[in-house]
Amino acid sequence: MMCDMYPRIDADSDPAALDAADPLAGYRDLFALDDAELVYLDGNSLGRPPRAVAKAVAELLDGTWRTELVAGWDSWVDLPTIAGDELARSVLGASPGEVLVADSTSANLYKLAAAALAAATPDRRVLVTDDDNFPTDRYILAGIAEQFGATLRIVRTDIDTGVDPEAVAAAVGADTAVVCLSHVAYRSGALADMERISAIARDAGAFTLWDLCHSAGSVPVELNRCGVDLAVGCTYKYLNAGPGAPAFLYVRKDLQSRLRQPMWGWFGQTDQFAMGPEYRPVEDIRRFSVGTPPISGITAVRAALEPTSRAGIGALREKSVALTTYALALIERRLVPLGFRVATPRDPNLRGGHVTIEHAKAWQISQAMRRAGIVPDYRAPNRVRLGFAPLYNGFGEIARAVEGIADIVASGAYVEFDDAVSRVT
Numbered sequence: 231m232m233c234d235m236y237p238r239i240d241a242d243s244d245p246a247a248l249d250a251a252d253p254l255a256g257y258r259d260l261f262a263l264d265d266a267e268l269v270y271l272d273g274n275s276l277g278r279p280p281r282a283v284a285k286a287v288a289e290l291l292d293g294t295w296r297t298e299l300v301a302g303w304d305s306w307v308d309l310p311t312i313a314g315d316e317l318a319r320s321v322l323g324a325s326p327g328e329v330l331v332a333d334s335t336s337a338n339l340y341k342l343a344a345a346a347l348a349a350a351t352p353d354r355r356v357l358v359t360d361d362d363n364f365p366t367d368r369y370i371l372a373g374i375a376e377q378f379g380a381t382l383r384i385v386r387t388d389i390d391t392g393v394d395p396e397a398v399a400a401a402v403g404a405d406t407a408v409v410c411l412s413h414v415a416y417r418s419g420a421l422a423d424m425e426r427i428s429a430i431a432r433d434a435g436a437f438t439l440w441d442l443c444h445s446a447g448s449v450p451v452e453l454n455r456c457g458v459d460l461a462v463g464c465t466y467k468y469l470n471a472g473p474g475a476p477a478f479l480y481v482r483k484d485l486q487s488r489l490r491q492p493m494w495g496w497f498g499q500t501d502q503f504a505m506g507p508e509y510r511p512v513e514d515i516r517r518f519s520v521g522t523p524p525i526s527g528i529t530a531v532r533a534a535l536e537p538t539s540r541a542g543i544g545a546l547r548e549k550s551v552a553l554t555t556y557a558l559a560l561i562e563r564r565l566v567p568l569g570f571r572v573a574t575p576r577d578p579n580l581r582g583g584h585v586t587i588e589h590a591k592a593w594q595i596s597q598a599m600r601r602a603g604i605v606p607d608y609r610a611p612n613r614v615r616l617g618f619a620p621l622y623n624g625f626g627e628i629a630r631a632v633e634g635i636a637d638i639v640a641s642g643a644y645v646e647f648d649d650a651v652s653r654v655t
């Protein structure tokens with residue numbers, strides 16, 4: 231990818247000059263930065279809070295809810311599809327009526343994978359995923375296989391380079407119902423070839439189901455152009471909608487009336503308030519709803535999405551590539567000589583928005599980083615993950631983070647931290 235806005239980035243680039251020339255730098259002011267000195271590199275796990283989210287949620291809780299009480303539902307009831315259409319347009323490359331904001335990524339994955347398995351012909355009883363897919367995806371697919379008498383076939387993936395289309399091609403065939411993979415690998419940040427893998431699955435007659443948690447808001451996603459059948463993802467990472475904010479699901483338009491999800495809730499029901507005797511799901515994307523939508527969460531999603539929509543996913547990706555390019559250049563120069571290994575693809579076209587480095591003492595180093603005001607996260611085995619959110623991270627922060635890590639390792643400051651990994655990393 232060409233970096234038109236951020237040319238010639240290498241380890242000698244001046245971070246202050248890069249920040250000064252950054253056309254997206256102003257977006258940082260939209261975030262609540264009580265701790266402006268903190269180098270927050272965990273926006274790929276939980277984004278920083280946009281000020282507009284607190285305002286929008288307060289307006290709901292202290293305004294519409296108080297004044298309208300139950301009458302508020304006249305407008306709230308459509309928010310899952312309104313927010314879904316906004317996500318479809320801004321970050322997912324999908325069409326109106328194809329995206330719904332609902333539930334969690336895990337729950338949505340369950341609904342869509344089970345629906346696809348049920349819609350497949352009876353000779354297709356295999357679900358395909360890879361061993362580097364995010365744990366919840368693997369567990370949910372294993373659970374579906376057990377519940378519905380199917381088989382889970384697991385492709386082996388290199389945890390640095392990401393899923394190999396050839397390995398997927400070798401694993402799919404006339405027995406395959408669904409191929410479920412992550413677009414950006416949660417550990418290394420490797421970016422899967424969505425278009426090619428979707429074509430491989432389609433040619434084998436299988437449904438594709440993509441997990442977009444680490445790409446939504448960071449990497450351009452073109453669900454329609456790539457012919458993707460199904461997708462899920464969260465809104466609390468690069469989309470900054472807050473801890474536990476509702477997730478989204480995508481179902482290609484022409485598949486919607488064919489797929490029946492396993493949770494027959496009343497929000498998927500035709501003429502819901504007729505309270506009829508039997509379940510007759512609506513024909514559109516709302517049939518993938520289950521129960522009462524989380525209105526404060528959806529309000530947060532909409533407010534949080536606004537800066538992403540305004541900046542444009544193309545510009546955000548361009549900055550994201552520049553940030554990771556700069557980080558990798560500094561890591562090569564300063565951290566590799568100190569015993570780190572880069573686990574993320576060097577080619578920007580093959581990676582998403584985070585960079586992962588490996589070190590035998592990664593857990594202790596990541597704790598020492600937090601104490602030094604640099605927030606990464608740790609992922610087994612022995613990896614420090616550095617997430618760069620193009621809406622609020624800058625080049626100066628990267629330079630400070632890399633120098634901070636170098637100091638921690640060179641001084642041995644990490645040894646005072648516990649070697650035993652804690653429950654939440």
Ligand SMILES: Cc1ncc(COP(=O)(O)O)c(C=O)c1O
Nearest residue numbers: 334335336364366416441443464
């Ligand atoms: C790639 C990926 N998939 C799925 C999930 C699970 O999402 P949730 O816990 O919101 O269901 C996560 C959570 O971090 C994730 O990173």
